[in-house]
Amino acid sequence: MKEELKEAMTGGGKKVVAFACTRSVCQAPLEAVLKESGLDPDNLVIVNAREQLALVHQDIAGATEKAKMLLNAVITKALIIEPMETITIEEYQEAPVEANSISSSEQAGQDTLIQIVEKKVNHPEVNQDICGKCGICMTVCPYEAITIPEGEYPEFKVELCQSCGLCVSSCPTRAIEASNFGYDIIEAQVKAILNVRPEDMSVIIGFVCDHSGYSLLDAAGLSGETYSSGFIPVYVNCMSDLSLMNVANAVRKGANGVMLIGCLKDECRFMKGIERSRSQVHIINEFFKVAGVKNPIKLLESDGSTVNQFTTALVEMETQIHKSHS
Numbered sequence: 008m009k010e011e012l013k014e015a016m017t018g019g020g021k022k023v024v025a026f027a028c029t030r031s032v033c034q035a036p037l038e039a040v041l042k043e044s045g046l047d048p049d050n051l052v053i054v055n056a057r058e059q060l061a062l063v064h065q066d067i068a069g070a071t072e073k074a075k076m077l078l079n080a081v082i083t084k085a086l087i088i089e090p091m092e093t094i095t096i097e098e099y100q101e102a103p104v105e106a107n108s109i110s111s112s113e114q115a116g117q118d119t120l121i122q123i124v125e126k127k128v129n130h131p132e133v134n135q136d137i138c139g140k141c142g143i144c145m146t147v148c149p150y151e152a153i154t155i156p157e158g159e160y161p162e163f164k165v166e167l168c169q170s171c172g173l174c175v176s177s178c179p180t181r182a183i184e185a186s187n188f189g190y191d192i193i194e195a196q197v198k199a200i201l202n203v204r205p206e207d208m209s210v211i212i213g214f215v216c217d218h219s220g221y222s223l224l225d226a227a228g229l230s231g232e233t234y235s236s237g238f239i240p241v242y243v244n245c246m247s248d249l250s251l252m253n254v255a256n257a258v259r260k261g262a263n264g265v266m267l268i269g270c271l272k273d274e275c276r277f278m279k280g281i282e283r284s285r286s287q288v289h290i291i292n293e294f295f296k297v298a299g300v301k302n303p304i305k306l307l308e309s310d311g312s313t314v315n316q317f318t319t320a321l322v323e324m325e326t327q328i329h330k331s332h333s
């Protein structure tokens with residue numbers, strides 16, 4: 008496979024889209040092939056065509072259309088993403104230096120060891136031309152990774168940023184940009200899906216968190232359950248990453264419904280994801296009620312194993328969509 012990949016990249020290509028199985032099985036070996044071929048593994052995007060496609064859809068025609076939509080979305084994503092930046096940081100520890108320390112270490116004081124380590128970071132940046140210096144980004148960041156010196160623009164402590172996306176999705180002027188997550192890349196994928204969606208196919212866009220959401224869809228595939236091929240997942244780092252505008256725009260651009268799938272509150276890796284989605288779904292449902300928009304928006308909070316909760320919710324949404332069109 009290494010040789011085939013090298014040959015395919017002779018034209019100067021750097022990005023790889025794999026139509027494969029679940030990331031938990033395929034990601035590590037595929038990344039190893041990229042590395043051996045001299046490519047940065049960050050350039051890889053995987054479509055789960057087994058657990059989240061072939062195993063869950065009996066309707067071949069619908070599944071084929073879904074595959075086309077997913078491929079269009081991930082090719083769009085692959086063209087946007089950038090390999091992460093590598094920085095060198097000092098880490099302070101009480102314990103002895105770990106064997107996987109990349110670089111040097113030295114004794115500093117009695118118990119504290121300092122390790123110089125390399126870390127890949129994936130942080131957003133501020134477009135100063137449109138930043139209003141409101142400070143919201145600094146307030147919402149769960150990791151204190153943003154500071155705003157008096158009268159200045161936000162500055163990122165890149166070593167603290169966890170790429171949760173909350174600052175990107177919260178900025179009122181969309182001044183915070185990130186190449187690998189956040190508003191723009193989500194928006195581009197939704198557009199790519201809806202651009203190739205057959206006119207007569209009802210589509211529910213699933214904004215699915217990379218953690219419990221991904222596990223839940225894998226669990227559905229492995230459980231023998233089947234569900235509608237009209238459910239098209241778009242993965243986000245966390246529900247923190249998703250903006251209200253991403254949800255509203257999905258409907259505006261033609262999605263018949265939107266399902267958000269995030270972690271249970273106490274299991275959110277980025278602390279604030281599901282709370283944010285609860286308030287977003289409440290706001291958008293109130294707005295749709297007033298505006299007479301009947302497209303259903305639903306939020307699922309899952310530990311990654313609640314397959315029945317997911318399939319039941321999907322059937323309910325499809326019934327609602329069908330009723331609103333009859």
Ligand code: SF4
Pocket residue numbers: 133137138139140141142143144145161177178179180181182183
């Ligand atoms: S939230 Fe946006 S507009 Fe406000 S300070 Fe941060 S980057 Fe600037």
Ligand code: SF4
Pocket residue numbers: 130131147148149150151152153163167168169170171172173174175
């Ligand atoms: S992406 Fe998350 S962790 Fe990083 S600066 Fe923004 S809010 Fe903080």
